[in-house]
Amino acid sequence: MKILFFVSSMNAGGAERVAASLANAWVQQGDEVCLVPTHLGTESSFYHLDERVQFQPLKDSLSWFPPFLTPVRKLRSIRQLHDRFEPDVVVSFLTNVNVNVLMALRGVSTPVIVCERTNPVVSRSADKRLQSLRTKLYPKATRVVVQTQDAAHAFAAAEPNLGDLAVIPNPIPPVLASLPLAAEVEKKTNCKLVAMGRLVPAKQFDQLIQVFGLLAEEFPEWTLHIHGEGPERENLQRRAELVGCKDKVFFPGRTEEPWRVLAEAQLFVLTSAYEGFPNVLLEAMTLGLPCVTVDCPSGPKEISNNGRDASLVLPDNEQALRRALSELMIDPRLRGVLGQRAAASVRERYGMAAILDHWDLVFRQAGLVNIKQEKT
Incomplete structure (x- = not known):
């Protein structure tokens, strides 16, 4: 399976470490993964990546544009990366990245799974504008993933148009x-x-x-x-x-x-x-x-x-x-x-095998092939 994976950066943060762990685990089980940090200051990954992970900073796809046109160019680059990689599924981490990915990939048939890395109801990380965009765009995602049942209950009550939320906790880092x-x-x-x-x-x-x-x-x-x-x-x-x-x-x-x-x-x-x-x-x-x-x-x-x-x-x-x-x-x-x-x-x-089972279930629910049957 081909997984196009968008994150904000690959600096020394919790979401970034989870992204690296998942990307490594997926390629180790035979999937093809392209990992794309969208933060324009990101050139490398703080965390170790398996050599089979295709690391593609979004900045490498951007030609110079006037600063006021940069957001539009980022959306175009996200779409171009998608069209070039031809993924079976798109996975996105963090609210601001999720919003950009959903805007960029409007109209595509590829399943898009967006993942919140906080409890959206209590977190202060999203300003009012970003919250408004999240409300409008998240219902267009194939599936919305949160990390805990508490977050799922609170988010579903606050945003009733999201459909069934998936709960996938963070894995224990393999090391x-x-x-x-x-x-x-x-x-x-x-x-x-x-x-x-x-x-x-x-x-x-x-x-x-x-x-x-x-x-x-x-x-x-x-x-x-x-x-x-x-x-x-x-x-x-x-x-x-x-x-x-x-x-x-x-x-x-x-x-x-x-x-x-x-x-x-x-x-x-x-x-x-x-x-x-x-x-x-x-x-x-x-x-x-x-x-x-x-x-x-x-x-x-x-x-x-x-x-x-x-x-x-x-x-x-x-x-x-x-x-x-x-x-x-x-x-x-x-x-x-x-x-x-x-x-x-x-x-x-919370071992990696258990967390990958959670992801396999979400992929199947998103309309993808039965991964476990395919591998056997």
């Missing part, structure tokens, strides 16, 4: 699935509680610091490490001082080795007000790290298996968060049991 589980060691000193994300209000790290401040005296061997960068750094550092934890709360910045950081921790926590699909939670659980997560929209409830594979707490409830952290900080055996259960569960549910 991560091949790593050994983090070994739980009963430590009396230097126990690390780790959080990761942009230092922005939506991650609610201020609440995390407040709760950790209440636990610090009871658990003097524990430190909190918040990895990431963003505009809230100074405010968060001041908050750590105010709760008396200046020497126990650390801000190491953005890490290029998140899996190593997670593997060296004893406990992971996610406190976001909302998520699209929290990859870092999935990755921590994959490594066998016990996790505490707020039940925010959307993703934690599903990834944690309704709280069976990670400790799931109510949003905006500092007492519940404190209690959940305390139960795991005090008990290394409980951490080990929860981490092992988490790893077994997510590796089965």
